[in-house]
Amino acid sequence: MDTIYDQVKEFLDKGETVAVATIVSTKGSTPREVGAKMVVTAWGEILGTIGGGCGEADVRREAIEVIRTRKPRTVRVDLLDDISSDSPAVCGGIMNVFIDPWWKEKEG
Amino acid sequence: MDSLAEELIQIKREGAAAVLATVTGADENGGVEPGQKCLVRDGKIRAGSIRDWALLQAILKEAEARLKEERSKLVPFDIPGTQGKAEVFFEVLPSPPKLIVVGAGHIAVPLVKMAKILDYHVTVLDDRLQFANRERFPDADEILVGDMAETLKGISITPWTYIVLITRGHKYDEPCLREIIHGPAKYIGMIGSRRRIKACFQRFRDEEKIAEEVIQRVHAPIGLDIRTETPEEIALSILAETIKVRRGGAAQSLSGKQ
Known part of the structure; x- marks a missing residue:
């Protein structure tokens, strides 16, 4: 079974920088668990999921910025906003997502 | 970074267990930076960019506990010997049961x-x-x-x-x-x-x-x-x-x- 790191390696081998977004902590009800990951490419393509919906769109936007600056950051995703929404992505919790740039020459 | 990705792929292929520790937050006093990493396998450091010896020892110990519990977790650290603090995310890569x-x-x-x-x-x-x-x-x-x-x-x-x-x-x-x-x-x-x-x-x-x-x-x-x-x-x-x-x-x- 391929892991997310197989996909990361493919991009690194092509000389691209990608962002790996990981849920590092949660509070309340969230769509996915701590440790869930997605990879975002420089063009905003997403591989894997951290739960979909608005939260994922925010993370994607930040990830493109992380790839550009090559500086990691933590993004707080608040799913409390619109509890009345019918969207399945609205869970009522908060999650912190660490977005980390990976590129070939970067050390470990 | 390529070598780290390769190492992670290899671990999965072998069905081995490991922990990838990543600094996600740090203040200026600790001498570590967000994004720095350390891969732990079989109780040893296999790859990574964290150089602080005392912090590495603390990470090794915590990695063992994470692996035992099979649960990834964000852990705050006081960096030994400094006034600095850091947050480290421990990603557990479990051996398939x-x-x-x-x-x-x-x-x-x-x-x-x-x-x-x-x-x-x-x-x-x-x-x-x-x-x-x-x-x-x-x-x-x-x-x-x-x-x-x-x-x-x-x-x-x-x-x-x-x-x-x-x-x-x-x-x-x-x-x-x-x-x-x-x-x-x-x-x-x-x-x-x-x-x-x-x-x-x-x-x-x-x-x-x-x-x-x-x-x-x-x-x-x-x-x-x-x-x-x-x-x-x-x-x-x-x-x-x-x-x-x-x-x-x-x-x-x-x-x-x-």
């Missing part, structure tokens, strides 16, 4: 099917070729035919191994249990009526002088209390109990264990 099904009878068939859905590496063992074969267990990773207790001796059992004893009788379950009861398996479950299990445990105490806390590791009667009736339902309750043990759930076991 291994399920050993001893006894290839009518419960084993649905059990193995469901276990593959749950991503267990599954070994089926019986002493009868007409039961332990590819036709009955097309999904099993490994099918072994031979004396069950003898064969168990040769199987590598780790803290990621789950063992289900569902042979055709206590005459077979007991010697198997004797073989594995002192080993490191994460889960041992044995089928049987309360009366027979009680008698078996009494023999273990009296004749074999097996300590009470060792006997208490065994989940018997096996499974969660969901009033099962069919073999399929029993298989489900057994697998649910293995997940309860793995994840630390609170459902009621038939053995009365928490």
Whole structure:
């Protein structure tokens, strides 16, 4: 079974920088668990999921910025906003997502 | 970074367990930066960019605890010898859990099917070729035919191994249990009526002088209390109990264990 790191390696081998977004902590009800990951490419393509919906769109936007600056950051995703929404992505919790740039020459 | 990705892919391929620690936050006093990493495997640092020796020691220790719990977690650290603080995310890359099904009878068939859905590496063992074969267990990773207790001796059992004893009788379950009861398996479950299990445990105490806390590791009667009736339902309750043990759930076991 391929892991997310197989996909990361493919991009690194092509000389691209990608962002790996990981849920590092949660509070309340969230769509996915701590440790869930997605990879975002420089063009905003997403591989894997951290739960979909608005939260994922925010993370994607930040990830493109992380790839550009090559500086990691933590993004707080608040799913409390619109509890009345019918969207399945609205869970009522908060999650912190660490977005980390990976590129070939970067050390470990 | 390529080497780290390669190392992670290799770990997955080998089915090994590891922990990837990543600094996600740090103040200026600690000498570490967000994004710095350290890969821990077999209690050793295999790759990474964290150089602070004291912090690495603290990470090694925490990685061991994370692996044991099989749970990824964000952990705050005071960086030893400085005023600095850091937050480190420990990503657990667990070894895939291994399920050993001893006894290839009518419960084993649905059990193995469901276990593959749950991503267990599954070994089926019986002493009868007409039961332990590819036709009955097309999904099993490994099918072994031979004396069950003898064969168990040769199987590598780790803290990621789950063992289900569902042979055709206590005459077979007991010697198997004797073989594995002192080993490191994460889960041992044995089928049987309360009366027979009680008698078996009494023999273990009296004749074999097996300590009470060792006997208490065994989940018997096996499974969660969901009033099962069919073999399929029993298989489900057994697998649910293995997940309860793995994840630390609170459902009621038939053995009365928490």
